[in-house]
Amino acid sequence: MTKLEIAPSILPADFGQLGPTLQDLQAAGVDRVHWDVMDGVFVPNLTVGAPVIESCRRWSDLPFEAHLMIVDPDRHVESFVRAGCELVIIHAEATAHLHRSLGLIRSLGARAGVALNPSTPPSAIEYVMDLLDVILVMTVNPGFGGQRYLASVEPKIASLAALRDLTNPTTRIEVDGGVAPDTLAGVVENGGEIVVSGSALFAHPGGLRAGVEAFHAIAEEARK
Numbered sequence: 428m429t430k431l432e433i434a435p436s437i438l439p440a441d442f443g444q445l446g447p448t449l450q451d452l453q454a455a456g457v458d459r460v461h462w463d464v465m466d467g468v469f470v471p472n473l474t475v476g477a478p479v480i481e482s483c484r485r486w487s488d489l490p491f492e493a494h495l496m497i498v499d500p501d502r503h504v505e506s507f508v509r510a511g512c513e514l515v516i517i518h519a520e521a522t523a524h525l526h527r528s529l530g531l532i533r534s535l536g537a538r539a540g541v542a543l544n545p546s547t548p549p550s551a552i553e554y555v556m557d558l559l560d561v562i563l564v565m566t567v568n569p570g571f572g573g574q575r576y577l578a579s580v581e582p583k584i585a586s587l588a589a590l591r592d593l594t595n596p597t598t599r600i601e602v603d604g605g606v607a608p609d610t611l612a613g614v615v616e617n618g619g620e621i622v623v624s625g626s627a628l629f630a631h632p633g634g635l636r637a638g639v640e641a642f643h644a645i646a647e648e649a650r651k
């Protein structure tokens with residue numbers, strides 16, 4: 428099994444200090460950066476768009492991923508690829524033509540991911556498995572950081588990992604929402620390979636590097 432990958436959510440950062448925060452995250456040993464893009468329509472909250480991500484690109488050597496919580500993502504996918512996101516994740520619930528939307532992302536040279544709300548079943552993506560680099564399993568209802576992890580989604584993480592094994596073994600399973608030292612073992616035991624963490628990682632008492640190390644130690648223990 429490959430090592431756990433950590434993708435910090437940028438949501439808890441001071442948005443006036445994004446550059447230095449990106450440097451701190453890289454120094455702490457995270458694997459990638461998870462940009463939560465919210466449009467105030469698909470989810471109640473508003474965050475950042477492609478111009479902010481593009482301005483931040485020079486502050487980090489890490490891969491950037493865009494988690495697009497926006498309706499009709501096809502309208503904006505290209506701007507996020509141009510901004511420097513190597514992975515673009517759209518919500519299955521936000522596009523009427525998922526197959527076409529994923530094809531669009533790939534045609535732009537980026538990797539494609541799909542996010543599933545807690546109540547969306549695995550069957551929603553069965554017919555697009557061949558187009559998926561990443562499945563982002565939401566363990567909170569999207570829209571805000573700092574929400575409580577929904578352990579009730581864990582069987583779905585396992586179902587999606589099994590579907591992946593059968594249909595497209597290269598697809599990675601990523602889990603997003605409320606991932607913290609006390610919930611990480613359940614994520615890993617059920618097949619999570621990449622974890623997004625915002626509030627728990629940024630608030631780790633020992634700082635970012637200690638948080639990253641703690642996450643790896645918990646994941647290794649959970650895999651024994």
Ligand SMILES: O=C(CO)[C@H](O)[C@H](O)COP(=O)(O)O
Pocket residue numbers: 436438461463494567568569570571572573574603604605606623624625626627
């Ligand atoms: O997509 C998200 C919210 O919609 C965030 O990525 C997620 O909530 C991460 O933050 P936290 O670890 O604080 O839950």
Ligand SMILES: [Fe+2]
Pocket residue numbers: 436461462463494603623
């Ligand atoms: Fe996210």
